[in-house]
Amino acid sequence: KHSFNIAVIAGDGIGKEVMPEGLRVLDAAARRFGIALHYKHIEWSSCDYYATHGKMMPDDWKAQLAGVDAIYFGAVGWPDAVPDHVSLWGSILKFRREFDQYINLRPARLFEGVACPLANRKPGDIDFMIVRENTEGEYSSVGGVMYEGTEREVVMQQSVFSRHGADRLLKFAFELARKRERKHLTVATKSNGIAVSMPWWDGRAAAIAADYPDVRWDKQHIDILSARFVLQPQRFDVVAATNLFGDILSDLGPACTGTLGLAPSANLNPERSFPSLFEPVHGSAPDIYGKNIANPIGMIWSGAMMLDFIDQSGTVGRQAHDAILAAIEQVLADGPRTPDLGGAASTTDMGKAIAAAV
Amino acid sequence: KHSFNIAVIAGDGIGKEVMPEGLRVLDAAARRFGIALHYKHIEWSSCDYYATHGKMMPDDWKAQLAGVDAIYFGAVGWPDAVPDHVSLWGSILKFRREFDQYINLRPARLFEGVACPLANRKPGDIDFMIVRENTEGEYSSVGGVMYEGTEREVVMQQSVFSRHGADRLLKFAFELARKRERKHLTVATKSNGIAVSMPWWDGRAAAIAADYPDVRWDKQHIDILSARFVLQPQRFDVVAATNLFGDILSDLGPACTGTLGLAPSANLNPERSFPSLFEPVHGSAPDIYGKNIANPIGMIWSGAMMLDFIDQSGTVGRQAHDAILAAIEQVLADGPRTPDLGGAASTTDMGKAIAAAV
Ligand SMILES: CC(C)[C@H](C(=O)O)[C@@H](O)C(=O)O
Numbered sequence: 001k002h003s004f005n006i007a008v009i010a011g012d013g014i015g016k017e018v019m020p021e022g023l024r025v026l027d028a029a030a031r032r033f034g035i036a037l038h039y040k041h042i043e044w045s046s047c048d049y050y051a052t053h054g055k056m057m058p059d060d061w062k063a064q065l066a067g068v069d070a071i072y073f074g075a076v077g078w079p080d081a082v083p084d085h086v087s088l089w090g091s092i093l094k095f096r097r098e099f100d101q102y103i104n105l106r107p108a109r110l111f112e113g114v115a116c117p118l119a120n121r122k123p124g125d126i127d128f129m130i131v132r133e134n135t136e137g138e139y140s141s142v143g144g145v146m147y148e149g150t151e152r153e154v155v156m157q158q159s160v161f162s163r164h165g166a167d168r169l170l171k172f173a174f175e176l177a178r179k180r181e182r183k184h185l186t187v188a189t190k191s192n193g194i195a196v197s198m199p200w201w202d203g204r205a206a207a208i209a210a211d212y213p214d215v216r217w218d219k220q221h222i223d224i225l226s227a228r229f230v231l232q233p234q235r236f237d238v239v240a241a242t243n244l245f246g247d248i249l250s251d252l253g254p255a256c257t258g259t260l261g262l263a264p265s266a267n268l269n270p271e272r273s274f275p276s277l278f279e280p281v282h283g284s285a286p287d288i289y290g291k292n293i294a295n296p297i298g299m300i301w302s303g304a305m306m307l308d309f310i311d312q313s314g315t316v317g318r319q320a321h322d323a324i325l326a327a328i329e330q331v332l333a334d335g336p337r338t339p340d341l342g343g344a345a346s347t348t349d350m351g352k353a354i355a356a357a358v
Numbered sequence: 359k360h361s362f363n364i365a366v367i368a369g370d371g372i373g374k375e376v377m378p379e380g381l382r383v384l385d386a387a388a389r390r391f392g393i394a395l396h397y398k399h400i401e402w403s404s405c406d407y408y409a410t411h412g413k414m415m416p417d418d419w420k421a422q423l424a425g426v427d428a429i430y431f432g433a434v435g436w437p438d439a440v441p442d443h444v445s446l447w448g449s450i451l452k453f454r455r456e457f458d459q460y461i462n463l464r465p466a467r468l469f470e471g472v473a474c475p476l477a478n479r480k481p482g483d484i485d486f487m488i489v490r491e492n493t494e495g496e497y498s499s500v501g502g503v504m505y506e507g508t509e510r511e512v513v514m515q516q517s518v519f520s521r522h523g524a525d526r527l528l529k530f531a532f533e534l535a536r537k538r539e540r541k542h543l544t545v546a547t548k549s550n551g552i553a554v555s556m557p558w559w560d561g562r563a564a565a566i567a568a569d570y571p572d573v574r575w576d577k578q579h580i581d582i583l584s585a586r587f588v589l590q591p592q593r594f595d596v597v598a599a600t601n602l603f604g605d606i607l608s609d610l611g612p613a614c615t616g617t618l619g620l621a622p623s624a625n626l627n628p629e630r631s632f633p634s635l636f637e638p639v640h641g642s643a644p645d646i647y648g649k650n651i652a653n654p655i656g657m658i659w660s661g662a663m664m665l666d667f668i669d670q671s672g673t674v675g676r677q678a679h680d681a682i683l684a685a686i687e688q689v690l691a692d693g694p695r696t697p698d699l700g701g702a703a704s705t706t707d708m709g710k711a712i713a714a715a716v
């Protein structure tokens with residue numbers, strides 16, 4: 001009865017290398033917990049597809065995804081062949097918007113056995129969750145150029161925020177903070193410099209906060225907040241941020257835990273009106289593609305988050321998630337490790353070790 | 359003949375505590391190098407002034423600054439009394455725009471004797487310069503709200519870039535990189551997510567780069583760039599960024615060198631049509647104000663940058679700058695230190711030690 005349909009999109013670059021390891025570990029967990037996973041492998045949403053079709057996706061892409069419970073996504077982008085904004089707006093950013101995956105959940109956690117780039121930090125000092133708005137804000141294609149091609153050229157870029165968008169994000173973040181031990185929420189802002197949207201955003205945070213008297217919260221400007229990720233990472237529990245600020249913080253946070261290669265993400269449509277999408281935080285990394293040295297943990301951990309989310313019974317999915325996390329912890333503590341973690345193991349070695357530990 | 363008029367604006371909070379130390383060190387350097395500094399102390403551009411006048415500056419503020427060679431600025435902001443965007447758009451952001459201080463130069467450098475929050479980094483590993491656009495871009499008060507006060511509320515925030523603004527910033531950054539040993543420039547972008555302004559910005563960088571074949575340059579998205587400040591800080595030499603990205607990077611960079619308390623900045627109008635402004639990167643820090651524990655080095659180093667800039671002869675100003683930097687290095691290596699550096703010295707102690715070393 002625990003049976004799910006998963007669309008599998010490996011995409012570009014190291015997406016193609018980490019995906020097999022993600023599937024290997026999913027299969028191991030599925031076997032152990034009696035979950036049936038039906039994969040639908042998809043070739044589009046990649047720059048290879050673009051090369052032959054002149055677009056990132058077929059016109060019937062939504063129809064092809066009908067009945068899918070989740071999308072398991074590697075990485076997309078191959079800037080030498082397709083400009084980033086074309087490949088990304090044509091794939092991952094399109095999924096986020098058209099499937100209204102308005103929550104982008106991104107944990108940052110320091111593991112035993114991983115060398116921390118911050119001095120004197122131990123596991124437990126860094127363990128927080130970034131809740132990134134994923135559908136609006138600074139990521140916008142609204143705007144244009146005046147006096148184009150002349151010395152007088154002026155470019156206007158619109159950021160667009162809605163109360164609908166801000167409130168649901170902030171509510172999700174407060175709910176999450178409420179469930180955690182420390183019950184603390186930091187809201188990223190820049191209301192001292194960005195004069196229209198950000199003071200308004202502060203106002204929405206204060207309005208939503210009124211319903212959560214049990215959650216301690218504060219707002220911090222993105223500049224000092226970034227500095228504090230380095231100087232006082234133990235101070236963070238849940239961090240809510242707009243699309244752009246969440247993007248920055250969710251690379252910076254994992255960097256402080258040793259490597260971006262670990263970081264997973266869940267692009268959620270909490271109402272389940274559309275499939276949610278699970279992908280590592282890292283990109284397609286053309287510079288290391290083809291060597292089989294990419295760290296597969298971001299992909300694998302994303303798979304764990306996927307099982308947890310799709311199983312609404314809250315039993316086997318949660319158990320499978322926890323088992324995968326435990327396997328990741330175990331391999332990080334004393335198993336094979338990829339070069340980004342100071343080891344010499346391959347992507348495949350690490351994936352196999354984690355699958356075995358599950 | 360080396361005689362300059364300096365407007366002194368201590369401003370709010372710890373601005374009032376670090377300013378006396380900045381002046382103490384300036385005076386020591388001026389004596390040693392035969393420079394005459396005439397100070398004009400200004401009470402406005404502070405939240406105290408706002409409390410009695412209902413505005414941050416008098417109407418004749420420009421007239422009051424006529425004949426001034428530079429503005430030496432502490433910090434502004436007291437959010438409990440005046441909303442940040444009001445105090446800041448009424449003071450520091452106004453200076454930057456109305457005096458066309460389009461370059462914000464912000465060094466990040468790891469000193470001997472300062473505990474680095476990054477593991478295994480030594481002086482020399484972090485030594486770069488951020489060149490931040492300071493007058494346009496994401497810092498904008500253009501925009502507005504539709505359906506205000508309703509569930510349908512939509513907020514539009516315009517970022518405004520000009521070819522004039524981008525090109526002069528990028529040229530300055532390439533010129534600076536050309537003069538440095540490593541001749542390397544990193545241009546911060548986010549053209550994969552912000553679809554109108556940032557691809558355009560990339561295009562301007564490529565266009566300007568064509569005139570600097572001797573400078574190695576690359577562009578990096580702000581998310582991964584922030585991560586690399588932590589993971590590979592030695593890779594940076596000069597970093598050019600828009601207003602917002604420069605703001606973030608210039609808190610993050612100094613954080614990686616131990617404390618924001620060290621970081622200076624120069625808000626330059628390179629053409630000298632208007633006075634330039636020199637201020638520490640840190641803000642008014644209400645949480646530590648009144649204890650005389652703020653680190654005065656950001657203020658003092660900003661003073662050194664000021665002397666270097668205002669003396670167009672390129673002799674005494676440069677010498678005074680170097681002497682102050684040497685004094686800072688000496689005191690950091692074995693002098694009194696404020697709590698942010700792990701010591702117990704006061705702001706005054708540290709200022710006196712640096713002045714004595716000059
Ligand atoms: C106070 C604030 C408006 C200012 C900015 O964002 O520019 C500050 O953070 C800075 O970096 O000088």
Ligand SMILES: CC(C)[C@H](C(=O)O)[C@@H](O)C(=O)O
Pocket residue numbers: 088093247281283550551581
């Ligand atoms: C590839 C890019 C558009 C994307 C983003 O900026 O959202 C990525 O950096 C991420 O964080 O998922």
